[in-house]
Amino acid sequence: MVSPIDPTSTAFLLAENRNQPMHVGGLQLFEKPEGAGRDYVRQMFEEMRDVDAIAPLFLKHPKRSVRTAGQLVWENDDEFDIEHHVRHSALPRPGRVRELLELCGRLHSTRLAWERPLWEAHVIEGLRDGRVAMYTKTHHALVDGISAMRLIQSVLSTDPDKRGMPAPWGVRAAPARAALAEEKAQEQRDLAQVPIQALRTAFGITAEAAGMPGAFVRTLNKGIRNETSALSLFAPRTMFNRSITGSRRFAAQDWPIERLRAIGKASGATLNDVVLAMCSGAVRTYLLELDALPDTPLVAMVPVGLNAKQSQIASAEGGNAVGAVMCKLGTDLADPGDRLAAIHRSMREGKEALSSMTPIQIMAMSALGQAPAILPPLLKMQGIVRPPYNLIISNVPGPRTTHYWNGAKLVGQYPLSIPINGMALNITCTSYDGQMAFGLTGCRRTVPHLQRLLTHLDEEVVALEQAAGV
Amino acid sequence: MVSPIDPTSTAFLLAENRNQPMHVGGLQLFEKPEGAGRDYVRQMFEEMRDVDAIAPLFLKHPKRSVRTAGQLVWENDDEFDIEHHVRHSALPRPGRVRELLELCGRLHSTRLAWERPLWEAHVIEGLRDGRVAMYTKTHHALVDGISAMRLIQSVLSTDPDKRGMPAPWGVRAAPARAALAEEKAQEQRDLAQVPIQALRTAFGITAEAAGMPGAFVRTLNKGIRNETSALSLFAPRTMFNRSITGSRRFAAQDWPIERLRAIGKASGATLNDVVLAMCSGAVRTYLLELDALPDTPLVAMVPVGLNAKQSQIASAEGGNAVGAVMCKLGTDLADPGDRLAAIHRSMREGKEALSSMTPIQIMAMSALGQAPAILPPLLKMQGIVRPPYNLIISNVPGPRTTHYWNGAKLVGQYPLSIPINGMALNITCTSYDGQMAFGLTGCRRTVPHLQRLLTHLDEEVVALEQAAGV
Numbered sequence: 001m002v003s004p005i006d007p008t009s010t011a012f013l014l015a016e017n018r019n020q021p022m023h024v025g026g027l028q029l030f031e032k033p034e035g036a037g038r039d040y041v042r043q044m045f046e047e048m049r050d051v052d053a054i055a056p057l058f059l060k061h062p063k064r065s066v067r068t069a070g071q072l073v074w075e076n077d078d079e080f081d082i083e084h085h086v087r088h089s090a091l092p093r094p095g096r097v098r099e100l101l102e103l104c105g106r107l108h109s110t111r112l113a114w115e116r117p118l119w120e121a122h123v124i125e126g127l128r129d130g131r132v133a134m135y136t137k138t139h140h141a142l143v144d145g146i147s148a149m150r151l152i153q154s155v156l157s158t159d160p161d162k163r164g165m166p167a168p169w170g171v172r173a174a175p176a177r178a179a180l181a182e183e184k185a186q187e188q189r190d191l192a193q194v195p196i197q198a199l200r201t202a203f204g205i206t207a208e209a210a211g212m213p214g215a216f217v218r219t220l221n222k223g224i225r226n227e228t229s230a231l232s233l234f235a236p237r238t239m240f241n242r243s244i245t246g247s248r249r250f251a252a253q254d255w256p257i258e259r260l261r262a263i264g265k266a267s268g269a270t271l272n273d274v275v276l277a278m279c280s281g282a283v284r285t286y287l288l289e290l291d292a293l294p295d296t297p298l299v300a301m302v303p304v305g306l307n308a309k310q311s312q313i314a315s316a317e318g319g320n321a322v323g324a325v326m327c328k329l330g331t332d333l334a335d336p337g338d339r340l341a342a343i344h345r346s347m348r349e350g351k352e353a354l355s356s357m358t359p360i361q362i363m364a365m366s367a368l369g370q371a372p373a374i375l376p377p378l379l380k381m382q383g384i385v386r387p388p389y390n391l392i393i394s395n396v397p398g399p400r401t402t403h404y405w406n407g408a409k410l411v412g413q414y415p416l417s418i419p420i421n422g423m424a425l426n427i428t429c430t431s432y433d434g435q436m437a438f439g440l441t442g443c444r445r446t447v448p449h450l451q452r453l454l455t456h457l458d459e460e461v462v463a464l465e466q467a468a469g470v
Numbered sequence: 471m472v473s474p475i476d477p478t479s480t481a482f483l484l485a486e487n488r489n490q491p492m493h494v495g496g497l498q499l500f501e502k503p504e505g506a507g508r509d510y511v512r513q514m515f516e517e518m519r520d521v522d523a524i525a526p527l528f529l530k531h532p533k534r535s536v537r538t539a540g541q542l543v544w545e546n547d548d549e550f551d552i553e554h555h556v557r558h559s560a561l562p563r564p565g566r567v568r569e570l571l572e573l574c575g576r577l578h579s580t581r582l583a584w585e586r587p588l589w590e591a592h593v594i595e596g597l598r599d600g601r602v603a604m605y606t607k608t609h610h611a612l613v614d615g616i617s618a619m620r621l622i623q624s625v626l627s628t629d630p631d632k633r634g635m636p637a638p639w640g641v642r643a644a645p646a647r648a649a650l651a652e653e654k655a656q657e658q659r660d661l662a663q664v665p666i667q668a669l670r671t672a673f674g675i676t677a678e679a680a681g682m683p684g685a686f687v688r689t690l691n692k693g694i695r696n697e698t699s700a701l702s703l704f705a706p707r708t709m710f711n712r713s714i715t716g717s718r719r720f721a722a723q724d725w726p727i728e729r730l731r732a733i734g735k736a737s738g739a740t741l742n743d744v745v746l747a748m749c750s751g752a753v754r755t756y757l758l759e760l761d762a763l764p765d766t767p768l769v770a771m772v773p774v775g776l777n778a779k780q781s782q783i784a785s786a787e788g789g790n791a792v793g794a795v796m797c798k799l800g801t802d803l804a805d806p807g808d809r810l811a812a813i814h815r816s817m818r819e820g821k822e823a824l825s826s827m828t829p830i831q832i833m834a835m836s837a838l839g840q841a842p843a844i845l846p847p848l849l850k851m852q853g854i855v856r857p858p859y860n861l862i863i864s865n866v867p868g869p870r871t872t873h874y875w876n877g878a879k880l881v882g883q884y885p886l887s888i889p890i891n892g893m894a895l896n897i898t899c900t901s902y903d904g905q906m907a908f909g910l911t912g913c914r915r916t917v918p919h920l921q922r923l924l925t926h927l928d929e930e931v932v933a934l935e936q937a938a939g940v
Contacts, residue, residue, distance in 0.1 A: 088569075090563075090596055092559060092560040093509065106557070115915075125562050191703060246583045246585070388480075
């Protein structure tokens with residue numbers, strides 16, 4: 001069975017090379033259910049592996065054949081080998097989070113083979129605190145990072161006593177014949193639950209752009225070259241904006257949302273402003289230590305949700321759209337409170353600017369944010385003296401309640417994203433069960449000592465609390 | 471510092487693609503020294519990582535730049551990151567050899583990044599019997615498989631009490647300034663200790679062939695097309711002679727040399743004949759189970775050492791040369807004793823044929839065996855109806871005495887080789903301390919259930935013992 005690959009997915013496949021694997025990842029941490037035995041992790045691995053049937057999304061792989069006139073198409077893998085995709089791994093002693101992040105960085109560095117369906121999952125044992133980790137890797141041609149995490153969430157339950165739950169790649173419905181159509185519908189429903197489902201809209205547009213670079217691309221190019229007023233894209237050169245290698249480092253940690261919200265409340269800033277301020281302070285300290293902080297403030301590309309009125313886009317999908325604010329991070333300011341205030345101002349202005357933009361301009365911004373890897377060649381960014389922004393910081397809300405998988409309590413989840421040439425660091429945040437989780441993915445060579453950013457993030461929370469007087 | 475890459479190494483680099491990584495590997499098993507603590511493996515890993523200086527071979531990476539007019543050259547990695555190369559890994563419970571082989575297969579499946587020196591080493595903990603494993607991976611452009619293992623052996627000692635021994639990639643001599651020249655000399659000495667050092671001669675010739683396919687390649691092509699009498703290259707089509715994927719499986723085990731020698735003695739066959747008979751019987755059973763055994767016997771390409779007189783090659787390196795015998799494996803025969811007799815005959819005839827071959831024919835055979843991956847495009851093998859041989863079986867003698875690394879006893883070592891398109895299974899054997907070790911490397915998809923071959927090998931030893939009446 002052969003099916004067409006949409007132009008955006010094709011673009012993500014074609015943008016891939018050895019230095020720039022195009023997969024997203026997720027790290028989930030589970031607490032074993034009470035009474036779990038010594039072999040619990042192996043059992044969990046076997047449950048994940050021994051599924052009755054695999055959902056169609058996890059069975060198809062890209063293929064370019066003579067039959068298809070050289071076009072990339074999806075084809076079902078008729079020699080599907082679940083043991084290649086679902087793996088059992090372990091951490092060396094002492095089994096700290098440090099060893100886990102090191103392993104995730106390594107696993108995130110290797111490319112998915114096109115000859116097989118584009119995903120992998122590792123059930124990981126050996127954490128000294130007894131928790132079980134799961135690292136999953138999915139090609140961006142299949143899903144974007146947040147949808148990938150939602151896909152995993154979609155098989156979880158708020159009921160700790162529920163059992164018999166499927167693996168994320170398992171077919172939910174039992175009847176074999178109806179399974180395919182059913183699963184397709186299910187997939188739609190799952191994606192429909194994704195708040196930022198309108199990302200797909202942005203993708204669709206990017207696809208158009210990739211397919212026919214006409215007036216749209218000209219608008220975008222003008223924006224990047226700062227020839228339009230609505231898109232102010234000026235950022236200093238930093239060490240993050242260089243060519244990357246294929247190896248990765250990953251760092252992740254979470255903080256109680258209550259602490260961040262208290263800072264925001266006392267400062268008149270939003271939760272997202274505080275998240276950005278944490279990143280700003282951490283990146284500032286990191287660059288200062290390396291004697292690499294530019295005089296002018298760094299600019300972060302921050303995806304934001306827009307309602308239909310703001311976006312002026314008639315959307316069949318329900319009226320949501322995604323825009324992007326270029327946020328000046330205030331990294332030139334020494335005081336944490338000043339930085340938070342600058343970020344709050346920049347975000348407010350950015351959102352106001354967005355609401356006065358034409359739909360095509362908003363779409364241009366969206367496309368720029370959602371498909372950074374496939375746009376640069378299109379936009380000939382190489383010819384631009386300064387990068388349009390220095391890093392991408394996304395913050396996507398997640399479930400607020402505790403979830404379980406067959407009795408194992410999900411206690412944390414952290415996204416791994418895609419560094420690309422010229423954008424070596426990516427910060428993606430997501431909330432879960434009262435915690436704000438930060439996932440930092442960087443090129444191992446271009447962003448040395450990535451882990452230091454975790455310490456700096458933590459220091460920044462304290463500094464912001466002091467500045468806000470909470 | 472930029473240095474030229476010889477044509478053969480260049481050919482190995484260029485032959486590499488996602489389905490056909492061009493690195494060899496080695497798996498070493500160590501017993502911890504007495505009194506080793508809980509953190510012994512971590513200490514061993516740290517000793518391996520924290521070397522004073524890295525030998526030049528392990529510092530250079532291939533680079534193609536505008537400055538070098540697009541030519542591949544070696545360049546020192548001036549951002550060398552030892553933590554990328556030396557890694558600490560662990561096995562999941564129950565920590566059997568099975569889990570170890572699974573991990574080695576996975577590690578052997580990923581390509582080395584050209585932007586860094588072309589090697590990796592993993593110190594692996596978690597074997598339930600308390601042993602420590604080390605998996606090393608080195609690009610074929612740096613060393614061939616056996617030399618890679620010898621390089622590791624070269625830092626070992628027969629003295630269990632010796633300490634302060636360097637890692638295989640560490641510079642042996644202390645003075646930093648003299649280190650480079652010293653190490654180069656050392657490297658030469660180490661390679662000089664390799665009995666099959668003359669492989670390099672074969673490589674050199676292959677390189678010439680790759681550089682200028684003239685009379686030599688015509689001779690080779692004639693041989694493959696069976697138009698010369700000396701090179702009889704006819705083998706049936708088998709499932710091993712298909713396109714491969716990028717994923718690997720690895721299986722390894724050893725048997726007491728005494729048992730194999732006793733079989734040979736009672737049957738009038740050599741030790742190598744018995745090794746080949748084991749492979750023959752195992753492959754026969756494997757193919758029978760899959761209903762895929764051809765009617766005509768499989769042909770193995772078996773590299774053999776030749777003395778100067780046999781090879782008629784005036785060699786500056788000391789008179790050794792390597793030839794290749796195309797051995798009919800007798801897989802059409804049901805009786806193990808008959809198979810051993812057929813193999814013994816085929817090997818004897820092959821060696822006799824070799825001694826009557828012209829030097830250019832011998833070199834052609836050698837090149838064919840040593841550089842299978844780079845020759846097919848050269849020889850337009852695709853146009854040939856039948857493969858010249860079905861698999862490669864090498865058997866290279868190793869040290870006969872027990873060796874140690876800082877008190878850790880080496881109890882086994884197993885080579886991992888390179889499956890290529892059309893040659894999905896490779897069997898490499900090496901002896902050590904009274905044991906004959908088999909390393910089987912196969913494409914995970916093309917050679918399913920590779921591990922079964924271990925069982926079949928073991929059954930074959932028993933069957934051969936019975937047939938020989940020992």
